[in-house]
Amino acid sequence: MAAEPVAILDPEDERIAPFRAIREKDLVGRRGLFIAEGTVVLRVLSQAHGKGRFVADRILVLENRLAGVADVLAGFPDDIPVYVCGSAVMNAIAGFDMHRGVLALGRVSESPSPAGMIATLPDNALVAVAVGLSNHDNAGGIFRNATAFGADAVLLDETSCDPLYRKALRVSVGSVLKMPWSRRGSGAEILTALDAAGFQVVTLSPAGEDALHTLRPDRRTALVLGTEGEGLPLDILKAFRPVRIPQSPGLDSLNVATAAGIALYQLALSTGRIG
Amino acid sequence: MAAEPVAILDPEDERIAPFRAIREKDLVGRRGLFIAEGTVVLRVLSQAHGKGRFVADRILVLENRLAGVADVLAGFPDDIPVYVCGSAVMNAIAGFDMHRGVLALGRVSESPSPAGMIATLPDNALVAVAVGLSNHDNAGGIFRNATAFGADAVLLDETSCDPLYRKALRVSVGSVLKMPWSRRGSGAEILTALDAAGFQVVTLSPAGEDALHTLRPDRRTALVLGTEGEGLPLDILKAFRPVRIPQSPGLDSLNVATAAGIALYQLALSTGRIG
Numbered sequence: 001m002a003a004e005p006v007a008i009l010d011p012e013d014e015r016i017a018p019f020r021a022i023r024e025k026d027l028v029g030r031r032g033l034f035i036a037e038g039t040v041v042l043r044v045l046s047q048a049h050g051k052g053r054f055v056a057d058r059i060l061v062l063e064n065r066l067a068g069v070a071d072v073l074a075g076f077p078d079d080i081p082v083y084v085c086g087s088a089v090m091n092a093i094a095g096f097d098m099h100r101g102v103l104a105l106g107r108v109s110e111s112p113s114p115a116g117m118i119a120t121l122p123d124n125a126l127v128a129v130a131v132g133l134s135n136h137d138n139a140g141g142i143f144r145n146a147t148a149f150g151a152d153a154v155l156l157d158e159t160s161c162d163p164l165y166r167k168a169l170r171v172s173v174g175s176v177l178k179m180p181w182s183r184r185g186s187g188a189e190i191l192t193a194l195d196a197a198g199f200q201v202v203t204l205s206p207a208g209e210d211a212l213h214t215l216r217p218d219r220r221t222a223l224v225l226g227t228e229g230e231g232l233p234l235d236i237l238k239a240f241r242p243v244r245i246p247q248s249p250g251l252d253s254l255n256v257a258t259a260a261g262i263a264l265y266q267l268a269l270s271t272g273r274i275g
Numbered sequence: 276m277a278a279e280p281v282a283i284l285d286p287e288d289e290r291i292a293p294f295r296a297i298r299e300k301d302l303v304g305r306r307g308l309f310i311a312e313g314t315v316v317l318r319v320l321s322q323a324h325g326k327g328r329f330v331a332d333r334i335l336v337l338e339n340r341l342a343g344v345a346d347v348l349a350g351f352p353d354d355i356p357v358y359v360c361g362s363a364v365m366n367a368i369a370g371f372d373m374h375r376g377v378l379a380l381g382r383v384s385e386s387p388s389p390a391g392m393i394a395t396l397p398d399n400a401l402v403a404v405a406v407g408l409s410n411h412d413n414a415g416g417i418f419r420n421a422t423a424f425g426a427d428a429v430l431l432d433e434t435s436c437d438p439l440y441r442k443a444l445r446v447s448v449g450s451v452l453k454m455p456w457s458r459r460g461s462g463a464e465i466l467t468a469l470d471a472a473g474f475q476v477v478t479l480s481p482a483g484e485d486a487l488h489t490l491r492p493d494r495r496t497a498l499v500l501g502t503e504g505e506g507l508p509l510d511i512l513k514a515f516r517p518v519r520i521p522q523s524p525g526l527d528s529l530n531v532a533t534a535a536g537i538a539l540y541q542l543a544l545s546t547g548r549i550g
Contacts, residue, residue: 141533144529144530145529145533147523148522148523148528148529149522149523150522150523211550245540246543246544246549246550247423247424247425247540247549248422248423248424248425248549254419254420254536255416255419257533258416258419258420258532258533261529261533261536261537262536262537262540265520265522265537265540265541266540268521268522269488269521274522274523275486275521
């Protein structure tokens with residue numbers, strides 16, 4: 001059962017100070033902390049709390065939203081403080097009009113290494129790998145799609161953006177808190193480790209000779225996604241023969257999160273993971 | 276060849292007054308006008324200009340971007356005015372920091388009726404239909420995906436959002452200016468007209484009995500997409516037996532633009548449109 005809500009009347013109240021980080025565009029100084037926003041993500045956080053890498057630290061709800069989220073709050077243990085405020089305080093904290101009015105501060109433990117992550121994977125495994133992914137919407141979309149098609153993990157290289165960033169977490173509909181993932185090491189390190197662990201490494205390129213649906217995936221398959229715009233570095237494309245998602249000629253390629261969705265759908269289908 | 280650029284020093288200059296519409300969140304008073312933003316969309320506008328429903332009216336470029344977009348501007352006839360301004364004027368117009376600094380005002384003629392749109396379609400046709408689509412990102416994403424998989428048209432009902440809205444147009448990477456589309460009539464009117472024109476009407480629902488990839492599509496296939504969150508109205512789902520995109524159980528459904536991408540990929544593959 002949740003804690004009794006405590007009213008906050010002053011935007012400078014120290015108990016809600018960490019929520020001011022929501023104004024920061026970058027994550028400097030927020031290492032190990034994240035902001036969960038909205039009812040959907042808060043519900044997932046209540047389910048993830050204390051079971052893996054994530055814990056809820058405190059919750060802040062707009063007073064007129066309190067009744068609406070009562071069942072979600074009930075999912076948290078009563079040692080997690082719940083603060084309630086009016087819209088003036090909420091807007092002063094968030095620095096913009098905070099319609100959703102449901103925020104939680106969470107803490108995350110250190111990312112496992114790629115090797116550590118891979119060691120936890122089953123014999124039949126499908127993973128998504130992101131190298132140099134820079135857009136938070138796309139990071140969230142990749143997690144949502146990986147979850148939809150039953151992937152076992154997402155491995156991001158150290159240059160990819162943080163999937164716990166507020167917007168990414170929201171776009172993922174909270175799946176960043178459910179799906180096992182790591183964000184460490186270089187793309188080359190991750191792919192070498194996957195290769196050594198018996199993974200078929202699948203890269204995508206419009207110039208790929210074979211179409212994705214003609215591929216016969218191995219029991220362990222890793223789909224590699226590159227930077228928006230640039231795609232994957234040439235050395236990675238050279239080392240692992242790319243396949244293509246067939247599409248109309250002469251067009252801009254698909255958005256990377258959409259490409260991930262289509263490729264994971266096809267790989268999940270080809271391996272009998274879905275059907 | 277493009278017009279000689281004209282410098283604008285005053286944000287209140289009447290020649291750039293229509294760009295102030297970029298500040299308006301809704302489209303009131305902008306009927307028939309749209310804002311194209313960024314180099315990618317501007318290039319598509321130059322190709323679409325005067326050939327179908329779209330014409331460019333005027334262009335506004337930040338002075339430090341002028342050299343970079345010279346080749347795009349060269350694609351416009353010289354009766355389209357090109358205005359150039361500094362960042363102070365650009366920011367005063369846009370009401371926010373306008374990093375991209377490349378804007379065009381366009382005009383669009385009235386939408387064809389659903390029947391008029393359908394009458395233009397070939398014997399072998401794949402179309403996407405949107406009913407009650409409310410999110411501009413998703414509208415743009417659906418056009419991008421429809422273009423990628425060679426759809427012949429997109430039909431939106433009158434309650435769906437305007438795909439020419441600045442953000443939708445940008446997310447579509449300009450494909451809203453290439454893909455034939457209509458935005459008129461109710462969902463029921465559109466589907467009845469498609470049905471009468473021999474289209475197999477494919478709706479999606481997680482509760483659909485058959486999986487999408489087991490469907491044998493007809494020569495004329497229409498994929499119907501519903502509102503974010505709510506999905507399609509029950510009467511439409513009852514009238515046209517839904518299929519499902521197979522996925523892991525117990526999850527939030529896919530984002531509607533991603534679902535459109537996956538379904539159009541699968542339908543294009545099943546019909547041999549791509550391969």
